[in-house]
Structure formats: structure tokens, C-alpha cells
Amino acid sequence: MGFDFDHTLGIDNNLERVAFLRLLAELCAGGGEPLGTLASEIDRIDALLRLQRSGRYSIEEAVERFARERGARDPGAYPERYKHLALHSAEAFVVPVPGLSRALAALRSHGVAVAVLTNGWSPLQERKAALAGFEGPVVVSAAIGVQKPAKGAFEALARTLARAPDEVWYVGDDPVMDVAGAIAAGMHGIWLDARGSEYPADLPAPERIIHNLEELAGALPIARQE
Numbered sequence: 001m002g003f004d005f006d007h008t009l010g011i012d013n014n015l016e017r018v019a020f021l022r023l024l025a026e027l028c029a030g031g032g033e034p035l036g037t038l039a040s041e042i043d044r045i046d047a048l049l050r051l052q053r054s055g056r057y058s059i060e061e062a063v064e065r066f067a068r069e070r071g072a073r074d075p076g077a078y079p080e081r082y083k084h085l086a087l088h089s090a091e092a093f094v095v096p097v098p099g100l101s102r103a104l105a106a107l108r109s110h111g112v113a114v115a116v117l118t119n120g121w122s123p124l125q126e127r128k129a130a131l132a133g134f135e136g137p138v139v140v141s142a143a144i145g146v147q148k149p150a151k152g153a154f155e156a157l158a159r160t161l162a163r164a165p166d167e168v169w170y171v172g173d174d175p176v177m178d179v180a181g182a183i184a185a186g187m188h189g190i191w192l193d194a195r196g197s198e199y200p201a202d203l204p205a206p207e208r209i210i211h212n213l214e215e216l217a218g219a220l221p222i223a224r225q226e
């Protein structure tokens with residue numbers, strides 16, 4: 001069983017946006033300049049984070065670029081500072097989704113192997129998973145060099161679980177990144193639809209739809225055999 005992390009097992013309350021804003025404050029204290037209003041800087045940070053999660057930039061490249069564009073004297077010094085800010089605020093920001101510990105306990109009682117496959121950088125994603133109470137392996141895109149929804153990311157998950165792709169069920173909140181990605185890699189896709197949204201008609205349909213993690217064990221073939 002594989003899991004997405006963000007908005008599936010836990011939320012991080014924009015902790016990376018806040019880490020960038022703290023970095024911006026430090027940068028300005030050191031002689032740098034913001035590119036615009038606070039609101040426009042937030043938009044730029046969010047766009048930069050999306051590019052980083054899509055694999056366009058490593059976190060180091062994203063932070064260095066951010067610092068250079070704002071006139072930092074030593075842009076190369078900022079990635080380490082950024083990672084420190086993000087990792088040290090994680091404990092205050094990360095919240096597990098309701099029902100996570102019960103859902104994991106139910107899977108454990110059936111002997112189901114679990115792992116997370118998440119886009120982002122290491123070690124932040126591992127730290128977030130641990131803070132949410134997830135104890136299994138965490139496969140992070142930056143560490144394996146490939147992002148969801150690429151097949152290679154799901155293949156890395158299957159290797160971690162020591163299962164063939166068609167034996168793996170993958171659950172996530174994002175129809176494209178999680179559900180369609182898993183199905184294209186030969187896995188069974190489960191869509192976590194916490195908001196009561198419409199599933200995109202142009203994507204391969206999930207095999208199961210759940211609305212919270214409490215429904216997960218009952219949606220799997222293992223539970224139905226009992």
C-alpha cells in the first residue's frame with residue numbers, strides 16, 4: 001500500500017511558504033530587496049515551490065535563485081539556511097489528517113506493508129511523515145531523481161514495498177499526480193476525495209474513491225475477504 005503525503009496523510013500549513021518568507025526577511029535585513037508587495041512575493045514563492053515540486057529546480061537551486069533575484073550578497077549561502085528554517089518549523093506546522101493513526105493500525109493488523117511516495121525534498125518530507133505519525137519508508141522525489149506522476153517514481157515505490165506494481169494500491173488526493181500516475185504505472189489507484197470534488201472525466205477512473213482515511217481498510221480487497 002502506497003500513500004501520497006501532502007493532503008493525504010497530513011497537511012503542513014504552507015510551512016515552506018513561511019520558511020521562504022522568513023528567509024526573505026533575513027535577506028532584506030542583509031541588504032536585499034523584495035521584488036514587490038508581500039502578496040506578490042507570496043505568489044512568486046508559491047509558483048517557485050510548484051516548479052521545485054515538479055522537478056524543474058532542486059530546492060537548492062530554487063532558494064539560490066530566490067536569493068539572487070532579491071540582491072543577496074551571497075546567494076549560495078541561503079539554501080542551507082532555508083532548509084534549517086523549514087526543518088525546524090515542521091513540528092509546529094504539520095498536522096496528521098483525522099483518522100490516520102486508526103487507518104494505519106487497521107492496515108498493520110492485516111499485515112499490509114506501507115510506504116509513502118511524495119514529491120518534494122529530503123529530509124523535509126521524511127520529517128513531515130514522521131511528525132504525522134507515519135513510521136514506514138518514505139520515498140522522496142528529490143532523493144530518487146524522478147517526480148510523480150512519472151512511472152519511475154511509482155516503480156521506486158514498488159521496489160521499496162518489494163511488490164509488483166499490480167499488487168500495490170496507491171492512495172492520494174491529486175487525480176493527476178496520484179491516481180492517474182499510479183494507474184499508468186500498473187497500480188490500483190484510490191482517490192481520496194476529502195472535499196466532495198468532481199473527478200476529472202478525461203483521466204482514468206480510480207478503482208476506489210474514499211472520503212477519509214477511515215474508509216481505507218474497508219476499500220481494500222484484504223478487508224473484504226474477512
Ligand SMILES: [Mg+2]
Pocket residue numbers: 004005006007008172173174
Ligand atoms: Mg497530495
